Amino acid sequence: MAIFNRDSDDEVARGARAVVVHAETHGADRRDSDARLEEARGLALAIGIDVRAAQAFRVRDRKPATLFGSGQVDQIATLVKQEEAELVIVDNSLSPVQQSNLEKACEAKVIDRTGLILEIFGERAATNEGRLQVELAHLDYQAGRLVRSWTHLERQRGGFGFLGGPGETQIEADRRMIRDRMAKIRRELDQVTRTRGLHRARRQRAPWPVIALVGYTNAGKSTLFNRLTGATVMAEDLLFATLDPTMRQIVLPGLDKAILSDTVGFVSDLPTQLIAAFRATLEEVLSADLIVHVRDIAHPDTEAQRDDVLDVLGELGVAGEAALDRGEGDPEPPPIIEAWNKLDLLGEEDAALVREQAARRDDVVILSALTGEGVEGLQRAVSDRMTRGAKIYGLRVPVSDGAAIAWLHEHGEVLATMVEGEETRVEVRLSDAAFARFTKRGGN
Secondary structure: OOOOOOOHHHOOOOOOEEEEEEEEOOOOOOOOHHHHHHHHHHHHHOOOOEEEEEEEEEOOOOEOOOEOOHHHHHHHHHHHHHHOOOEEEEOOOOOHHHHHHHHHHHOOEEEEHHHHHHHHHHHHOOOHHHHHHHHHHHHHHHHOOHHHHOHHHOOEOOOOOOOOOOOOEHHHHHHHHHHHHHHHHHHHHHHHHHHHHHHHHHHHHOOOOEEEEEEEOOOOHHHHHHHHHOOOOOOOOOOOOOOOOEEEEEEEOOEEEEEEEEOOOEOOOOOHHHHHHOHHHHHHHHOOOEEEEEEEOOOOOHHHHHHHHHHHHHHOOOOHHHHHOOOOOOOOOOOEEEEEEOHHHOOHHHHHHHHHHHHOOOOEEEOOOOOOOOHHHHHHHHHHHHHOOOEEEEEEEEOOOHHHHHHHHHHOEEEEEEEEOOEEEEEEEEOHHHHHHHHHOOOO
């Protein structure tokens, strides 16, 4: 999906032959180079790129001109020729100058990690909101790269007053065009955000809680979502298989109805442009009553993936320091349960160790979304957490309001009822969240 119409040879082509390189800097990453290269391969595969080779280079000092040292640049160029590659994927962030210089040295198109993730999101976006969010992020990324990508537009042009002043260069005009387009998209997204806010407020008045699935990309969120809801959301062994959020109604023990939300997967070094563009979507997580953090417990970098997810949640104010710094008037962040998924991929010894670790915590459930093992345990854990801290309330409901009585039976434990004239006195055990919902719908 071309987000913005550049030169046709400046787009990443499906099936392009590519080499992946990574600059390993001491102490700068939570993962080893092999894990980074393997993930970069997966990202490239997600948009059909043919990765012919992958290599990591230890970089002591980042070179402002090329990131890599001169000898390493020569090695990369040689690798490109040997593999007849059309594309070099650098699994790091590159400045526009570094990108341009590497392209000249390798005589091939170069994209960095941010550009690759943006390409994936551009191809995956299915809804109008998703496409707008990706386009905004892509334009923000492109704006700083006009000098690299649009050097053919450096010529000057004369202009009418409303098209640009005399002598305005084409590149300045195109930069202005990008700014105008970004402003238009932001206005459209503001409208979407307001609409989403209304829907969120309507759900909060409705008699059912919201549970959000979050996790590293390819952790198995969509497989678990399908298992819990009977839906057929795309669930493949593919990074970023899900981009646009999906919501479905589910039934849990003690909770007749709940809303389950499947969100976009996170990834290490998620581009800041994407976090900003998808903030409205990700804030659905913040408004949830409970977060289920799905982890691929069989992955060798499961702890690093956990930290990456918590970093993004922290930026949203859901976890970490941002949650601790909330003001007195801010709502409490939702509680988090960890679902340690892909138990079926562990051997007996590793599975026993994982079970032992999980047994020491009360916020962890181990399961296999693929086989269904442990899913019932997750349902019970979610239900227990949602009803934790329930209190007994004495409520008075009009006799004519049968819907309110039915609501209380569905979402609480009705201990006693007594008709007193025009009112029914109900003694009921409710969670704080359920009581808040009941009062919002007009109960007292």
